[in-house]
Every structure is written in C-alpha cells, then in structure tokens.
Amino acid sequence: MGEVQDVITIYTNVGYAKVICAAETTVKEMIGMAMRTVSLTSSPQLYCLQLAQSTTAKSHLFSRHILCRSLTWAELKTFYGPCELMLSICLYPTKFEEAARNDRSTLCYLHQQTKELYYMQFAAIEDVEMAFEVGCLDIRSVLPGSKLSPKDLIDLVEKVRTLQSFFPPCVTNHYKGRSLRRAVQNYLLKIKHYTEEDCVLDMLNRYLILLQFDRDVIKCSFGAGYGIPAELVIGPRFQVSITVENARQPRLLAYFASIRQVLVSRTPCPDGERFQVRLAIEPSPDHSGPLELITFTFYSQEDADTIVHLLEGYCGESIGAAFHHGSSDQHLGRRPSREEFLPNGCPYRFREVENSELRKVEIPRSNVILEQVLGEGQFGDVYKGVYTKYAHAEPIPVAVKTCKLETSLEDRQQFLEEASILREFSHPHIVRLYGICSEDPIWVIMEYAPFGELRHYLLANQTNVSLSMRITFCYQIVTALTCLEDKKCVHRDIAARNILVAREDWVKLADFGMAKMLQDAEEFRADKGRKMPIKWMPPESIHHRRFSTASDVWMFGVCMWEIITGGVKPFADLTNAEAADLVTRGHRLKRPAVCPSNLYTLMLECWNTNPQLRPSFSSLKPRLRELAAQSRSITETENMNENPSEASEQLLSQVKQSSIFKELHIMYPLIKSPQYHTISFLVSS
Structure with missing residues (x-):
C-alpha cells in the first residue's frame, strides 16, 4: 500500500493552488508547489505560508502567523488542526523600482497582496488626495497603454464595476455629483502614457504611505518579565524598532546587520507561559565591543515564531536552523548570512561570495565523472574523478568536493567561499581550482594529488623521505604562504594534514575552507562556536579569536615541526585545553632529534608570543631556501661517501x-x- 497523501488548498492572491502533500512534505516544499501552480517562478525565499490573517482597521496593524519552513504536513496538522493556508510575500523591498527590475512577477504579486489589504482598510482611509490618485491609477491599470480617451476608458470600466467602487468613502464624500467623474477624467489625462508597470509602482508607493504595509507589528513586552508594554516593528525601513505608549514614530533598536545571536526560551508565569526572544547585538562596527542583549517577551508562541522567521528572512538565512520547529528551550543561532535575494534596496547587506565571479568557472556537470570516494569533508564526501574539458580532450584526474543537499544556505555559501578564494591564486605549490557546478548538489572541482595528505605520506614513508626533502617541503609551502601574504589572505588551518603530495618531491597547500581575505584590515576576529585547530594556534587566536598573517606564521612553525618529525601530531599526549595552557605559559614544542639547530631557531621565531615580532613569510622564504640547499648539499656528500x-x-x-x-x-x-x-x-x- 502506498503512502497516504492529502490534497490541500493553498489560497493565493491570484486564485488558489491544489497541492498534494505526504506526511513528510515540508512547508518549504509546499511553498514551491503552490508557486509553480500559479506561475511564480523565482524568489521563493520572499514567500511564506501563513495562517488566516487578521487586521485591525483602526491602527492599520497587520498581525500574521508565519509558519516555520521546516514544519512537515503531519506536524502542521497536529499543531494547528484544520486551518486555512495563505501564500504571502513576507519580506518587503524598500525600492520597488529595483524590485521591478529583479523580479517582475513577485512585484506584481506584492501589488495584488497589498491591494487586497487596501480594500480591507477601505473605510479607515482618510487621505483624500492620495486615495483619489490610487483609484485613478487602478482604473488606468485595467487597460495600460491603451489609446482610449479618459471618457471612453471610464465608460468601458463602468460596464464591469461602478466608478465609485474604486474609491474609499473619504473620496466619494468629498466629490459630490458628477465632480468625481470630471476629476477622474482630468487625472487620467495626466497619466495616459502610463504602462502597467508604471501604474503598479505608483500604486505601491502610495499604498506604502497610506498603509505602511512594509512592516510587521506585534504586541510584546520590552524587556524580561512583564517589561514595558510595546509594539515590536520589523521591516526593511524600520529594521528592528519599538513603539512605546502610542509614540508617533517607532524608535530604532538595531539594524539587521548587527544581529549576532538569537536566543529563544519558554518562561512559565502565574497567568500562563511567556516566550522570550533575545537578540545579541553588536554595538560597534569594528567588532571590538561586547554584545548587547535586547529582550522581548511575547504572550504566544505564534508571535515569537513569527518574529524569528521574519529575522530569518531579513537578516539572511539559517537563524531558523537553530530553532527546530519554532520556539524551544535553549537554542543558539550564529549570525545569519545574506540570501541571494534579500529585499531589494536593503542598505544593510552582508558581504557574500561573489557568485557572479564564480559563474566564470562554472563547469557542466556532464564533463565530470566521479570514480571513487576518497574521504569525507566538512560538508560532504570527497571523490576522485576525471574532468574532460571539451570533446575529445584528454581526461584530467580531479578531486571533487561535494556539498550535501540538506546543508543550510549559510554553509553552502561557506562551501563556495573556498572556491572563491582559491580562484584568486595561481601558484605551483597551491592546489588548483578547475571550476564548480553551482546547481544542487554543489561540486567544487580541484586538482588531484595522487599521494594524498602529507602527514599520512610521511608516516607511511618514514625511511624513504630524507631530511633534506622534508626541509624542501617546508620551503615549497612557505613560497605558497608568501603568495597568500601578498594577497592579504589568512589560511587559518596550516597543518601537515592540509598539505597534499602531488609528486614524491612536490607538495601543494590545500583546504582553504577556513581561509579569509582580509581586504584592508590587518586581522579579523572569528565567531565562537566553530571547531578550531587549537594545538596549531597561537595564544591570541586561542584566547581572543584574532587571526592574521602573524597567526598563520605561528601555525606554519607547527607545520614545519610536524614535517620534520615525520608526521607526529603536536602535543599528541595532551588535550586541547592542556596544550593551550602550556603554550600560554610559554612552553614550546621540543626540538626533534633530527632537526638542525638553525631550523629549530626559525621555528622558535615563528612561535614568538608577540605577533608583531614574528617573521613574515617573505623573510622566511630566503632563509628556508638556503637551509634546503645546505641540507641537499650535505645529503649528496653523505651519499657520495657512503x-x-x-x-x-x-x-x-x-x-x-x-x-x-x-x-x-x-x-x-x-x-x-x-x-x-x-x-x-x-x-x-
């Protein structure tokens, strides 16, 4: 017997959509099916499913319950029972003209959605002039671009509905008798050349003034406990603001871009449960100050969920990944990253992977054949494969990094970030990027190193890899790191496991998954929560999460120690905490028995506690070249004698x-x- 499926109705502003849902169908999938049914083909991240919307005519306050995209149909039925679902746009643009250029179908849907709100508020509209203009634009949009005279257009429209039905009571009460018809004819004459898009844009801008529809307003208490009664306002113009005691204008509390963490908790109270949403805000743009907490207390889980999902959309993506299905006891979200289509015109956009640049290295998936699994990476399996650049070309062995389909958008962007950074480099000792397949599942196609990781290679060939060859490997790596230093790139994970052996005498720097381009800064501070290679890190990175070229120099010193010892892990018999404590107190890795004294002196310089006193890679390069040459000469002499x-x-x-x-x-x-x-x-x- 097949799986039980339900046929449900999702209401839209252009009709209704019938979709087939299995128990495990998610809200996100239902949104996609409904959009396809009504011919909406792009920007699904702007849409949501919401329960029946309520309005308060007097205050123009629009309150809605946005459903979590991760909810399944089975959970939806359990939590809410029989309910009406509505497909709505939940993220609003600030510049409608830009929205029209980017996604015309979504703009038209937004117009239809806002138009329905306008007619629901008809009786409360008080601005006569603005409402009159909206009515005239609505009439003109019936036949945009038509060469009919204003009189003929009105006559045609009145065959379907009365002229008065386009205007709220404030307008019909203002214009008596036939004066309304004459005024409409005069205004239609002014806009006779308007296209449908011109009408839509002008109407949206007037709806914005009349309704302020681009904000969500939810009652809450500002602060923990009972707090101060307030209204929380969220939208692209208002960002995160509150209105207290009927103030005329909302007061700005935080920009979306400054939100670093979100905490949601359920709090029992004598008169029922309360739900707290706490935002950790970064007060200074240089990331130097402590985070400030702003707390809102809501009276229902639905309101708390709606706020979380609005923040999820406006700030970017994947705050929601930290909240499972709505509010929960203790969940923490990292700073969200921007989605590909944040509300148009938003001035607080996050820096993202330059997808337009990566498009230049797009590879047809049919040109790549996967052969065998090499191992598992941070985001998915790594394969050995072959890449055929064009028909009849010689197949090239490649390594293919894959990204799991269930990976969040934030992690996908991080996955592509490695490709974006690798694209900046063309160096004989840096692994080469061939290209990417950006459609799901995402692939990054890179140079294949047949001898694998340097650490494993050294462990397996202890007697075959001479000291001079190990020092040569160190020199080759420092040439690659000098290239990174020149381009102000910090690798952050320099270790023998991230060096690949292309030939028995040739290594390449790889794994740029943690790398960052510093731009104009000298260092950057990493977020907490991610696993870090503690035993390779300098004190300033361990304790303050500060990373720079100087921290890379320290890590390179540890990497040299690994190579000289033949693949031994640093502080192998200690925990991360013990190793960190030892390094902080000034202890350093001991000199390996086979290590020349002048090379160990170089390592100690790399391990200087003061980052400013560590050598640069450009100064290390000639010194290691000389050491490598000396070691080769000694080895050759010894071989001649023996x-x-x-x-x-x-x-x-x-x-x-x-x-x-x-x-x-x-x-x-x-x-x-x-x-x-x-x-x-x-x-x-």
Missing part, C-alpha cells in the same frame, strides 16, 4: 642524458677510465 659506486652510476646517468654528452658520445668508453673526473668536469662546465 656509496661511491652508486653515486658514480647516478652521475653517469645524468651525463648520458645531457646534450653535451650527445656531442661527446665518442668519448663514452673513457667514462670509467682514469680520466673520468676530467670528463665530468668538462660536462659540468
């Missing part, structure tokens, strides 16, 4: 491959003669 015959054979092989040897091939029989050293000198010269 295995002279083998060294001679190697030299002979090099000579035979040289161009000079081809000219001197007649002298080959002399190679093993007493004059061998003379020939060697000649060839090397």
Whole structure:
C-alpha cells in the first residue's frame, strides 16, 4: 500500500493552488508547489505560508502567523488542526523600482497582496488626495497603454464595476455629483502614457504611505518579565524598532546587520507561559565591543515564531536552523548570512561570495565523472574523478568536493567561499581550482594529488623521505604562504594534514575552507562556536579569536615541526585545553632529534608570543631556501661517501642524458677510465 497523501488548498492572491502533500512534505516544499501552480517562478525565499490573517482597521496593524519552513504536513496538522493556508510575500523591498527590475512577477504579486489589504482598510482611509490618485491609477491599470480617451476608458470600466467602487468613502464624500467623474477624467489625462508597470509602482508607493504595509507589528513586552508594554516593528525601513505608549514614530533598536545571536526560551508565569526572544547585538562596527542583549517577551508562541522567521528572512538565512520547529528551550543561532535575494534596496547587506565571479568557472556537470570516494569533508564526501574539458580532450584526474543537499544556505555559501578564494591564486605549490557546478548538489572541482595528505605520506614513508626533502617541503609551502601574504589572505588551518603530495618531491597547500581575505584590515576576529585547530594556534587566536598573517606564521612553525618529525601530531599526549595552557605559559614544542639547530631557531621565531615580532613569510622564504640547499648539499656528500659506486652510476646517468654528452658520445668508453673526473668536469662546465 502506498503512502497516504492529502490534497490541500493553498489560497493565493491570484486564485488558489491544489497541492498534494505526504506526511513528510515540508512547508518549504509546499511553498514551491503552490508557486509553480500559479506561475511564480523565482524568489521563493520572499514567500511564506501563513495562517488566516487578521487586521485591525483602526491602527492599520497587520498581525500574521508565519509558519516555520521546516514544519512537515503531519506536524502542521497536529499543531494547528484544520486551518486555512495563505501564500504571502513576507519580506518587503524598500525600492520597488529595483524590485521591478529583479523580479517582475513577485512585484506584481506584492501589488495584488497589498491591494487586497487596501480594500480591507477601505473605510479607515482618510487621505483624500492620495486615495483619489490610487483609484485613478487602478482604473488606468485595467487597460495600460491603451489609446482610449479618459471618457471612453471610464465608460468601458463602468460596464464591469461602478466608478465609485474604486474609491474609499473619504473620496466619494468629498466629490459630490458628477465632480468625481470630471476629476477622474482630468487625472487620467495626466497619466495616459502610463504602462502597467508604471501604474503598479505608483500604486505601491502610495499604498506604502497610506498603509505602511512594509512592516510587521506585534504586541510584546520590552524587556524580561512583564517589561514595558510595546509594539515590536520589523521591516526593511524600520529594521528592528519599538513603539512605546502610542509614540508617533517607532524608535530604532538595531539594524539587521548587527544581529549576532538569537536566543529563544519558554518562561512559565502565574497567568500562563511567556516566550522570550533575545537578540545579541553588536554595538560597534569594528567588532571590538561586547554584545548587547535586547529582550522581548511575547504572550504566544505564534508571535515569537513569527518574529524569528521574519529575522530569518531579513537578516539572511539559517537563524531558523537553530530553532527546530519554532520556539524551544535553549537554542543558539550564529549570525545569519545574506540570501541571494534579500529585499531589494536593503542598505544593510552582508558581504557574500561573489557568485557572479564564480559563474566564470562554472563547469557542466556532464564533463565530470566521479570514480571513487576518497574521504569525507566538512560538508560532504570527497571523490576522485576525471574532468574532460571539451570533446575529445584528454581526461584530467580531479578531486571533487561535494556539498550535501540538506546543508543550510549559510554553509553552502561557506562551501563556495573556498572556491572563491582559491580562484584568486595561481601558484605551483597551491592546489588548483578547475571550476564548480553551482546547481544542487554543489561540486567544487580541484586538482588531484595522487599521494594524498602529507602527514599520512610521511608516516607511511618514514625511511624513504630524507631530511633534506622534508626541509624542501617546508620551503615549497612557505613560497605558497608568501603568495597568500601578498594577497592579504589568512589560511587559518596550516597543518601537515592540509598539505597534499602531488609528486614524491612536490607538495601543494590545500583546504582553504577556513581561509579569509582580509581586504584592508590587518586581522579579523572569528565567531565562537566553530571547531578550531587549537594545538596549531597561537595564544591570541586561542584566547581572543584574532587571526592574521602573524597567526598563520605561528601555525606554519607547527607545520614545519610536524614535517620534520615525520608526521607526529603536536602535543599528541595532551588535550586541547592542556596544550593551550602550556603554550600560554610559554612552553614550546621540543626540538626533534633530527632537526638542525638553525631550523629549530626559525621555528622558535615563528612561535614568538608577540605577533608583531614574528617573521613574515617573505623573510622566511630566503632563509628556508638556503637551509634546503645546505641540507641537499650535505645529503649528496653523505651519499657520495657512503656509496661511491652508486653515486658514480647516478652521475653517469645524468651525463648520458645531457646534450653535451650527445656531442661527446665518442668519448663514452673513457667514462670509467682514469680520466673520468676530467670528463665530468668538462660536462659540468
């Protein structure tokens, strides 16, 4: 027997939509089905499902209950029983002209939604001039662009509905007799060239003045406990504001961009439950001050949920991921990131991944074939695959990072951030980005390193990787980090596990998942809550979450120690807390037995407690180059002394491959003669 499904009706402003729902169908999926039914094809994040809307005519206060997008149909029936569902726009633009350019169908739907609110408030409208203009624009929108005269247009319209029905009582009471018809004809003459879009835009701007529809107003208590009776106002113009004691204008409390955390809790009271929503606000733009808490107490869970979901939309996305299905006991949300389509014209937009730039490296998914799973990344599995750039081209081995479908939008943006940063670099010792597949499931296609992570490679080849080769690896990595330093990029996760071995003598810096471009700043402060590589981090990063090029230098010092020890983890026998305490008190990793003293001195410089006294990568680069050259020279001398015959054979092989040897091939029989050293000198010269 198949799964039981229900056919439900979702009311819209352009008719109704019948959708089929299984028990696990979510509100988000229901929104998508309803939109497709009524031919709304874009910007689903602006829409919501809400329960029957109530209005208060006197105050123009529109209160609605926005349903959580994660609710399933089964949960919806359990929580609310039989109910009417309405598809509405819940996020409003501030500039309708920009909205018209971005998404015309959504703008028209917003106009229809607002028009219905206007007619519901008809009797309360008092502005005669504004209401008169709205009525005339409504008449004109019946046949936009028509060449009919105003008189003929009115005659045509009156065959369907009366002229007076376009105007509220304040207008019909003002214009007596035939004066209304004459006034309408005169105004229609002024707007005779208006298109439908012109009419919609002008009407929306007038509705905004008459109704102030771009805000949600919910009664609450400002503060914990009983608090001060107030009305919380949320919208693109008002941001987060309150109105206290019938004040004429709302008072601004916070911008959406300053909200860092949201806490929701249920509080028992003698007269019933209360629901608290606390916003942690960042008061200063430089992220230096402590967070300030603003508390609102609501009388119903529905009001608290509605506020949470409005903040989810206006601030970006995924505050809601911290709240499961509405209010709960103790949930914490990190700062939300901006969705691709926040309300148009919003001046407080978050910095986002430059998707338009990433489009330039878009790869058709059909050009990539996944072959086997290499491992699991932060956001999904990592595969080995092949990439064929164009028809009949040679397939290129690649590593493909994937992003799980259920990943939140904030994490998806973070996933793409790595690709955006990698795109900035073209360096022989930085893993190469080939491109992305941006449609779900998101793929990032990168260079494949056949020997895998450096740490595992060192552990598996302890005796085969010489000290000189390990120091050479350190030098190769510092050349990559010098490139990052030049571009003001902080990696934040420099460790042997994030270095890939492309060849036995060639490594590449990888895993830019935590990397940040500093722009004009010297450092940035990371949010709390994310797992960090504590044992690789300097004191200022451990205790204050401050990251800079200097913190990368410290981590590079630890990474060098890992490489020289052959893949041993730092502070392997300590917990993160113990390691952090040890480092803070001035203790450092001990010098490995095989480590040259001058290289260990370099490490200690990287581990200076004062970030400003640590060397830069550009100064480390020539020093490591010299150390690598010295180590190679020592190794070659030792090999010559230990295995002279083998060294001679190697030299002979090099000579035979040289161009000079081809000219001197007649002298080959002399190679093993007493004059061998003379020939060697000649060839090397």
